[in-house]
Amino acid sequence: MQVQSTMAPAAKPRKPGPGWRYLTGVAVRALAAIFGGYALSAAWAAALALTLPTVRVEAALTATMTALVIYPCAAMWCFGARTALRAIAGLAIAGALPAAILLLSKGAA
């Protein structure tokens, strides 16, 4: 809703092509989705592989297969979030847990 009201006046005067604000938003979200989404999925892959309570080959496999699902969901989140900032914040929150697990496991090793 808020985005709509801020964007509407900016979009009106220029007829062809979307405004800069819009393009920057798209670029930020795309970068967040591609690189942030990858980092998030990779972090979950590593964290799950370390923590799943099963044989190591099974844990590594399950973790890797899960990462393939996390990535597209993260990408969808990045474009579904109301603002670009919220998109990034969401990724950061989702990445906090695996990051903590990885840090702890490094400390333990």
Added chain:
Amino acid sequence: MKDGIRQSMAWLHTWSGLLVGWVLFMVFAAGTASYFRDEITLWMKPELHGVAHAAVPQALAVANAVATLQDKAPKSQRWFITLPTEREPGLRVSYNAKPPPGEGGGRRRNLKSLTLDPATGAELSAPRETRGGEFLYRLHFDLHYMPAIWGRWIVGFCAMFMLVAILSGIVTHKRIFKDFFTFRPKKGQRSWLDFHNVSAVLALPYHLMITYTGLLTLMFMYFPQGIQAVYQDKQDTFFSELFNSPPADAKAARVPAPLAPLAPMVEQASRAWNGAPVGRVTVAFPNDANATVSITQQTGHAISYDVPTIVFDGVTGRVVSAPSAHSGAAKDTRGVMYGLHVARFSDPFTRWLFFTCGLAGCLMVATGLLLWAVKERPKHLKAHAGKTGFSLRLVDGLNIAAVAGLPLAMAVYFWANRLIETGIAQRPEAEIRWFFTAWGIAAIAALVKPGRPMWRLQLALGGLAFALLPLLNGATGGAHLGTSIAQGIWAVAGFDVVTLLLGAFLLYSSHYLGKEKAPKAARATPKEPELAGSNA
């Protein structure tokens, strides 16, 4: 992004689909063709069409293979024996051509392959050299003219976009069930959308499955972090745990020892699998004291790609390791999903079903690409005073190059197979060059002059080239439809019939695009923008 989750997902669906759609169309088309990789290869070797293949006992075939290998490469590091199947009647043996001096770099490149008659072990009269269906299969995930690893990253990137496009497409759809039954022909944009929806929804489980499992086949490359976290640098350990295979760092003892006969091992393995046939035999360090014989079950007797392997001691002939009954849920899941993707089931019905779904996938991608141009055209005409802008021209051109140009290039590849003389050096590469030359010309022409006449021209050329393939086959030494059907050579007959139908479909599309223009021009309503290209 946009107001509401559905709108923003529609936006995401449009753009993630469009940006990689052209690559995806090629991936879908080549992948669909790959379901019949063996049949395509057979068609492309007309010398083998007439060879009658009686079933030969596996033990005999293996003994013949070993005799040949002992003769050709007794000192090789590794022998590979691929036993005949219903779809591939030849007995294939390959071996490392020379023992690697010091460090053996490029193991693949030193591999020599022969095709033998399973009944006698004699080398089959060499058919023409071609990469056959293997080229399309590799094109599907390795691309070409670049290191395979780049191709795999590019295809993986596009596949991830595809997964995003499918998932966001599902969110976008509020009437997924109703759309299934909705088709409004000859209504311009509406019809394309309906068609896109039908082809997408109809085969949706397939699209989701094939995209996810496609990523899964190369997931260790895309996401190595999970394995690294647990195994650190010892990836080999992971793979030998995953595949139950002997450790990769095994070495020859350099003490000569006679190889035990393989036939009893083959029989023992087959008995252990309740009679399922053996697919592949790998002998590591033949005629050495450390020789091992790995016997793998033939694919197509289960969905899973991970076929069981039994390892024998090559000198004593005793079992060294056999798969445990319980292998693990994640292993099984991966095996089944991998198996679903490559679809090596022996059941022809499933293969045809997958092939049809693959064609639906091609249509889904193609209509999706067209839809963007169709939607965008009125906007462009308005904004640029009746002219189409650069972006629309680019999309139009790329659409023609992909959707109409690729089938043309594929047909040219098959024509090249029969028109290039046999016995010349680098013949397989020459065939592939024809493919890319045809595609390149089609792409340049499409980008220079995108529009309806170009659509019609390329569709018609591709259609003709496909439709005439059965004639070409008969005229250049292959088994034509008359004999192939009469003698029950279904692989060859199937190829001819499918290409004939594909050709007819492409020709009809070209004809249809021409027909539709006439009434519109007669009505002369300048308001209504044309469907697929108006800048002639």
